[in-house]
Amino acid sequence: MDKIMYSLQLEQSLKEQAEQTFAGIGLNLSEAINVFLRKAIMEHGLPFDVHTVSYSAELLEAIQETEQIIAEYDANIRLPRSFASANEMTKAMDEEDAAEGLV
Numbered sequence: 689m690d691k692i693m694y695s696l697q698l699e700q701s702l703k704e705q706a707e708q709t710f711a712g713i714g715l716n717l718s719e720a721i722n723v724f725l726r727k728a729i730m731e732h733g734l735p736f737d738v739h740t741v742s743y744s745a746e747l748l749e750a751i752q753e754t755e756q757i758i759a760e761y762d763a764n765i766r767l768p769r770s771f772a773s774a775n776e777m778t779k780a781m782d783e784e785d786a787a788e789g790l791v
Contacts, residue, residue: 703717706720
């Protein structure tokens with residue numbers, strides 16, 4: 689099989705991470721690229737799905753709220769609480785939501 693040299697540009701950290709990853713499965717970067725290209729040919733396109741990630745407004749709000757709560761714990765604004773049961777914890781959460789006007 690004829691081989692050719694081909695040059696491409698990569699970010700240094702991307703190249704290093706890829707080399708470490710592929711070394712873990714016994715491949716060097718050149719071999720891994722050849723595997724990728726062969727698989728792409730077999731699939732008649734990229735051998736994996738490519739799509740954008742879309743989050744609902746509700747999920748984004750929950751993530752933001754979680755980040756805020758973590759920041760409050762880190763700043764000792766909000767202190768950890770203990771509960772005797774799951775029911776007690778759920779009741780406290782419901783009361784907190786009601787106080788914030790979420791229900």
